Amino acid sequence: MMNSNRKVQSTNPKKVRPKNLNLFTIRMPINALVSILHRVTGCALFLALPLLLVTFQLSISSASKFQLVQDLMHSPIAKLIVLGLAWSFFHHFFAGIRHLAMDVHWATTLIKARYTSKVVFVLGGLATLLLAISWVF
């Protein structure tokens, strides 16, 4: 996971020890990528909550407001935001299911964990693609 050619400076205590927290110096295996994206998408979904509440409130308040929401959804920016959030949801959903499976000791070996990581990415992408095809176009 860590960069193999980083300098180890343990001999001189006065020198600053490398913390190696720069994400660009770390090569992430697919499991780590699923994991960090589980966090990122969780945060994105949390930040999107007020947007969801406002949209829901508008959609149930009156027929004209409902129409307004539908019209807003036709704009390309709205579609981009909704698809981004949809992917966030799907990834978080499938990665979460994967966590639950591992909690009951299913697919905990490295090879299986790598395989299920790929499955999470494929399912998340596929679900988003299906939504895009059925709704955007």
Next chain:
Amino acid sequence: MLLSLLTKRYPGMRAWLTQRLTGLLMAIYSVVLLIRVLVLTPSSYDDWLAFSRPWWWRLATLIFWVSLSSHAWLGVRDVLKDYVPNVKIRMVLLKLVVLALWVYLVWITLLLCNL
């Protein structure tokens, strides 16, 4: 027993189990939501009201949101603990998150009650 982990004696295990139980609840709600959308295909305002109004669906939505509040709190708390080393700034952010989640919970409750 598994549920004894939910007591205050084991705060870490309690958070761990809460995170998973609420996640499972929300996953089930999401699947039911998807099936309902696919079967009922609400497209007009009246459809949408009929879709959202059944008492059991509103109750399910409220349970979903309570789960969401708890799940999001534990998740965002862990992220802030990991990435905001400054204790003062972190405390302010944590309080803001709690405040926001309470406001959202009251907000959705009012919306569901007045539906």
